[in-house]
Amino acid sequence: MSNLDLALKSMMAVDGAVGAAVVDYNSGMALGILGGSKTLDLQIAAAGNTEVVRAKLRTMEQLGIKEEIEDILITLSAQYHIIRPITGRKGKGLFLYLALDRSRANLALARHHLKGIEEEIEV
Amino acid sequence: MTKRRLGGLRERLTKVAMSDPAHGLNRVPDPVVLAVLRTLRGRLPQLTGSLVASSDGLLIAHDLPASIEPEGMAALAASELSLSQRMVSIANDGAFREVVVQSTNGYAVIYAAGSTASLTVLADPGANVGRLHLESRPVAHHIADHLVDAASGTQRPALP
Numbered sequence: 001m002s003n004l005d006l007a008l009k010s011m012m013a014v015d016g017a018v019g020a021a022v023v024d025y026n027s028g029m030a031l032g033i034l035g036g037s038k039t040l041d042l043q044i045a046a047a048g049n050t051e052v053v054r055a056k057l058r059t060m061e062q063l064g065i066k067e068e069i070e071d072i073l074i075t076l077s078a079q080y081h082i083i084r085p086i087t088g089r090k091g092k093g094l095f096l097y098l099a100l101d102r103s104r105a106n107l108a109l110a111r112h113h114l115k116g117i118e119e120e121i122e123v
Numbered sequence: 124m125t126k127r128r129l130g131g132l133r134e135r136l137t138k139v140a141m142s143d144p145a146h147g148l149n150r151v152p153d154p155v156v157l158a159v160l161r162t163l164r165g166r167l168p169q170l171t172g173s174l175v176a177s178s179d180g181l182l183i184a185h186d187l188p189a190s191i192e193p194e195g196m197a198a199l200a201a202s203e204l205s206l207s208q209r210m211v212s213i214a215n216d217g218a219f220r221e222v223v224v225q226s227t228n229g230y231a232v233i234y235a236a237g238s239t240a241s242l243t244v245l246a247d248p249g250a251n252v253g254r255l256h257l258e259s260r261p262v263a264h265h266i267a268d269h270l271v272d273a274a275s276g277t278q279r280p281a282l283p
Binding site: 023027028029030043044046047048050051054 | 252257
């Protein structure tokens with residue numbers, strides 16, 4: 001099993017996870033997806049959240065903020081969506097995307113797990 | 124006159140039908156397809172142009188920038204379509220769906236629109252290809268349906 005598949009499995013093992021993806025934000029296409037449902041199409045999520053990441057990076061550049069994005073949290077009424085750009089040399093231009101069911105998820109723990117997965121991943 | 128003769132020469136050499144405005148071969152663009160292409164451009168800011176051509180290289184409608192010659196592009200799209208269809212028939216024997224040509228200055232994606240036409244979409248190098256596919260595939264599908272209907276003379280509701 002590849003490292004990418006392992007990372008996706010670990011992401012889905014986080015409490016409350018409903019969908020996970022590793023996305024290339026240069027192309028907007030997912031390198032791998034796991035989970036998801038009829039109401040959560042991960043291909044659409046990958047393309048759409050690529051715009052979110054790009055918009056944030058552009059805004060930071062325009063503001064003159066020379067920092068890295070650690071993660072982006074989007075809180076919905078029934079879900080959490082966490083976006084975490086991969087910082088390692090081998091994962092440049094990729095981000096992790098994890099959708100969680102709010103009623104079952106522990107946000108602090110989920111962010112902690114995602115940080116660990118991001119540090120381990122090799123693509 | 125010279126221009127027409129040149130067109131005839133190009134036609135013989137390239138085996139691609141050249142439109143001759145004087146003979147009315149240069150048909151009016153399909154208004155439904157044109158409207159669909161304009162809507163697509165509105166939805167994708169990184170899109171620089173689009174074109175629909177039949178598999179025999181005739182232009183159906185285009186929304187290209189002035190720098191690109193639509194007739195030539197239509198002919199090229201048709202040869203790309205037939206090349207890809209042959210590739211598919213040899214490689215894995217299915218129906219051709221799309222081909223992405225990426226260059227340092229952008230993308231050209233050719234989608235099958237049914238078995239007799241293609242949709243070509245041009246985009247910036249910074250384009251979100253995932254989104255480009257998500258938006259363009261239904262459009263290619265819709266155009267395919269429309270062309271079938273147009274051939275049989277029925278009407279279909281517009282794309283939402």
